Amino acid sequence: MSATPSVAIIGAGLAGLTCGTALKGLVPRLKIFEKSIFAGGRIGQFRAAEYEFNHGAQYFTVNNPLFWNIVSSWQSDNVVRPWEGWIVELEKGQVSNVDMATQRFVGHPRMQVITDQLAKNCDITHSANICEIEKQDDGGWRLFNERGDYLGAYDVVIIATEAHEAAMLCNNIPHIRESAESVGMTVCWSGMFAFEKKLDIPYDAAYVLDSPLSWVSRYQMSDPRTDADCWVLHASPEWSQQYVASFRGRVMHALLDAFWEAADISGQKPISSSVHCWKHAVPINPVGEDCLFVESDAIGACGDWCTAPRIEGAVLSGFSMADRVMKHLNKTDR
Ligand SMILES: Cc1cc2nc3c(=O)[nH]c(=O)nc-3n(C[C@H](O)[C@H](O)[C@H](O)COP(=O)(O)OP(=O)(O)OC[C@H]3O[C@@H](n4cnc5c(N)ncnc54)[C@H](O)[C@@H]3O)c2cc1C
Secondary structure, X not given: OOOOOEXXXXXXXXXXXXXXXXXXXXXXXXXXXXXXXXXXXXXXXXXXXXXXXXXXXXXXXXXXXXXXXXXXXXXXXXXXXXXXXXXXXXXXXEEEEXXXXXXXXXXXXXXXXXXXXXXXXXXXXXXXXXXXXXEOOOOOXXXXXXXXXXXXXXXXXXXXXXXXXXXXXXXXXXXXXXXXHOOXXXXXXEEEEEEOOOOOOOOOEEEEOOOOEEEEEEEOOOOOOOOOEEEEEEEOHHHHHHOOOOOHHHHHHHHHHHHHHHHOOOXXXXXXXXXXXXXXXXXXXXXXXXXXXXXXXXXXEOOOOOOOOOHHHHHHHHHHHHHXXXXXXXXXXX
């Protein structure tokens, strides 16, 4: 271990950013590597011309007391708000109310502000697709991107990517690789559509039954100059899996047709249409541990695939990972 311990976190999604924020000020050299040009991962913000959409996570719920504290601080910072929208269950035009006793929260004005806020505190290298981590003889790890460029050496490496990436990066760490390989992920086709005028739909979001869709949600545009009505449509995991390799145009039409059928209104031509396939959307069978850490190799992994398949799970996993890293550094410091 070097005199000034260093930690690299691979992945600037919610888990990596939470871990990085918790370690800030405690670790002399701390760096996050993110393959995308944005932080946030599956809390994605999608833009098509002047229209914007939350095309990944839609809202979150809170169960754990520690997460309540975190959400309270986000509320104080005006980053999240309780979701006051009208959410229903929808089955071929039949609308029924869902349990609104569960408090749902959303990022304000969009989900991605949650990760934007965390990213402000972190030193992130973007467009850094880490493809190889190499154990050094004297301890620590060397990082390389997909072109083989060397991106530095670190005492501790934390993998905060989706499970399949974690399995690949930890090819030589059986405990993490086997855990990550055991996790299955759902597929989710997400459609983003803008309509010139407000659709004749009174509710803000719906869980959709007996349909290729599982969820539809109106996106409240933050730009008051536009009247456009923006909707995100999520296909069900089963439908998405079946059509994972389909052409985008075909999926786009199928999602829209399913929307008109579920809402039981006549179809309208969108002024903007896009689709995105989340090939690793939500873990089906998380490992059931807060995070994973292999003390002898100074390497760990965190993310929703360790804990629970939602925002709360990713945050708690990132926190737990930071705690494990600090315990490790304090032990090796002695
Ligand atoms: C369509 C959809 C809907 C959802 N809806 C909800 C919801 O309503 N409520 C809810 O609570 N949760 C929801 N979720 C789940 C929620 O988004 C996730 O649980 C959470 O965002 C996971 O965070 P994470 O940090 O574990 O992973 P991620 O957000 O996936 O972050 C991993 C990061 O690692 C980066 N990365 C991967 N490989 C590399 C590499 N080799 N090098 C560098 N960087 C790398 C990725 O680019 C990414 O930024 C939804 C997810 C999807 C996809």
